[in-house]
Amino acid sequence: MNVFFKFLFGLLMLVISLSLTSEKPLINQPSPGDDWPTYGGNNAGNRYSHLSQINTQNVKNLQLAWTYETGDNTNPSQRGMDIQCQPIVIKGVLYGTSPRMKLFAVNAATGKQIWQFDPFTDPEKKPRFHPVRGVMYWEDGEDKRILYTVGSFLYAVNATTGNPIESFGKNGTVDLHDGLGDKETLGYDVAKFSIRVTTPGVIYKDLLITGSAVNEGGDAPPGYIRAFNVRTGKLEWVFRTIPLPGEYGYETWSKDSYKKLGGANCWAGLVVDEKRGMVYAGTGSPSVDFYGGAREGQNLFANCLIAINAKTGKRVWHFQTVHHDLWDRDLPCPPNLLTVRHNGKLVDAVAQTTKDGYVFVFDRDTGKPLFPINEVPVPTSPALPGEHPWPTQPVPTKPAPFVRQELTENEITTRTPEAHAYVLDRYRNSRHGSKYMPPSLEGSLFFGFGGGAEWGGNAADPDGILYQNANTMLWWLKMRDARTQADGVALSRGGKLFNTNCAVCHGMGGKSGDASKTAQAYPDLSDVGKRLTKEQITTILLTGRGRMPSFGHLSNEDREAIIGFLLKLDSKPTTALAASNDSHSSVVLTPTPEGSDFPYSPPYLNNGNTQFRDQDNYPAIKPLWGTLNAIDLNTGEYLWQVPLGEYPELVRSGGTKKGTLATGSSQTGNSQTGTENHGGPIVTAGGLIFIAATYDEKLRAFDKKTGKIVWEYKLPAGGFATPITYMVNGKQYIAIAAGGTRYGLKSGGSYVAFALP
Secondary structure, rough: OOOHHHEEEEHHHHHHHHOOOOOOOOOOOOHHHOOOOOOOOOOOOOOOOOOOOOOOOHHHHOEEEEEEEEOOOOOOOHHOOOOOOOEEEEEEEEEOOOOOEEEEEEEEEOEEEEEEEOHOOOOOOOOOOOOOOOOOOEEEEEEEEEEEEEEEEEEEEEEEEEEEOOOOOOOEEEEEOOOOHHHHHOOEEEEEOEEEOOOOOEEOEEEEEEEEEEEOOOOOOOEEEEEEEOOOOOOEEEEEOOOOOOOOOOOHHOOHHHOOOOEOOOOOEEEEEEEOOOOEOOOOEOOOOOOOOOOOOOOOOOOOEOOOOOOOOOEEEEEOOOOOOOOOOOOOOEEEEEEEEEOEEEEEEEEEOOOOOOOEEEEEOOOOEEEEEEEEOOOOOOOOOOOOOOEEEEEEOOOOOOOOOOHHHHHEOOOHHHHHHHHHHHOOEEOOOOOOOOOOOEEEEEHHHHHHHHOOOOHHHOOOOHHHEEEEOOEOOOOOEOOOOOOOOOOOOHHHHHHHHHHHHHHHHHHHOOOOOEEEOOOOOOOOOOOOOOHHHHHHHOEEEEEEEEOOOHHHHHHHHHHHHHOOOOOOOOOOOOOOOOOOOOOOOOOOOHHOOOOOOEEEOOOEEEEEEEOOOOEEOOOOOOEEEEEOHHHHHHHEEEEEEOOOOHHHHOOOOOOOOOOOOOOOOOOOOOOOEEEOOOEEOOOOOEEEEEEOOOEEEEEHHHHOOEEEOOOOOOOOOOOOEEOOOOOOEEEEEEEHHHHHOOOOEEEEEEEEE
């Protein structure tokens, strides 16, 4: 009888327990390895999972398990970003962000929403739209937090309820201008200028360590790496990537560079080695892109892989991948911590890939390269007045680059005779050759402005194999006098403001400056008045959109002047132009208020981030245009390289449209061309690589041993994010954001998950 009553009592307790938790996901407590707990899958950034339920034998049976609609991007007048977020999964709950930067929690087994947090319900927080590539999780007992950034604010949100953690910072937020310097040191008020975080930081014990994304023009604040207390939001340490007087590396800049220049920021993300207490970060180029006359020298710690003591913020070692960057060759993705066999011994290594297709591999403790790196002489002339190009650049001997390095006539497209003739004419009438040619007024064709490697990163398995997706695109760079229009007429005040704040991305005067067929990474604004009203332009300047940051820091008068310039309402020239006695400059730089050197107005600016394409808008070079690569970092040798993505209309016609789509001499022949791709791969113990990223909007699974496609699925919108995998209740899932919107593709606002039947 006692046994019977004990059974009834136990059954009653079980029923009560289930009823009390009916508002939460009814899931078993998974093992930690079943989760996807951080951006990159783990603190090392491997994007690797030990899960193998889905494998090469059964992946063909993978099917849609659930869809979560964020509710954003359904109203054309209120569209936000594409979704670049790689979500995380903690104990059966998936956390991610929407196109309009809402944070949400859903049941990872069903996609059913648990809560949603909208940062813009606070009237004091004006919308500031930018990419959000992931979120962070921290817990101590019952204190469970999601941390993510919106505009210039870092938020701490209760992971169970979705409510702000009031004890963190000021009512749950920290201003990310903290720690960037004061007016007394820098000569200007840094809080007035744009800063945001596109890629999440890392958490080491009670420290949240983060980089930032800043503008790349004359109004870029410094890109310092900082640590905040994850409990209180208090600033704990700062690593200054543009050193102040007396600090290590200061002598690698001009005397007062820190007062007028910014950038050198870690926008692509960090990784942390908890055992060593070390954080590894890659930095970007200093401002302004493509002209460095105000920063003579090597420019540490721009374009560097840096090992930093995670507790103190002190530099342990660094390696600079580009000296005095004139080509916007930011380190575009987080480093990857892996273990390789080198000279017969296991070595804990850190690998960093680059926009121009290099893989640098170092001993994690010492920074010693595992494969020799040569300092190679590069062209230093002809250079723009005032410019001092660095005479050598580092080139690793292994692995070989995963994208083409220099444009030759043999690389020009042969898709059609007309396309070949069109591109050949540009080739013969521009500068080409070394990717280290100094930028010029004549115009040059380059590889390596956009990846190569991109923000989606790479994946690595325990065998030391690195899986990297890559783009090979041709870019057109033409410099121009920053203070005059194409006809040499002095710019209006609005034009001058545009060139200081906007031209580094959109080009001089709002366009690329020539009649060539181009695909700008940022929109051509020469006829923006035909597409947008004055009110719509005002809103975009205030909120930002796509990769464009908010310009809410500008005064109303300055924004009005820029809008007047764009809409051709203000044509009165500025009186600031004058002949200069400085032989290094063609114009006098107009002093900014109170005698500050900031924002900096360079004498030369680029024509915008502009791809060069043929007249039918296909890449101007032979395929492959997008690839997936398997590189053995034990040996530095490639295992395989395959196309990633396709133009369906070219494949249907046997790889051509009225012509031949011959591949480059170094590429494998295939009717697939590959496409530009944005997002990254994951690799699993099931022998699979999952990646979307391509402009044909497909999610694919590759056999990691052969590079063969073993499954693919057409997403509801482009998957320009990195997928994840996790297990709930004994079932493995693959999930990815489908946000679309890039380069005219349809927009989306959903997350989709797949599982075996």
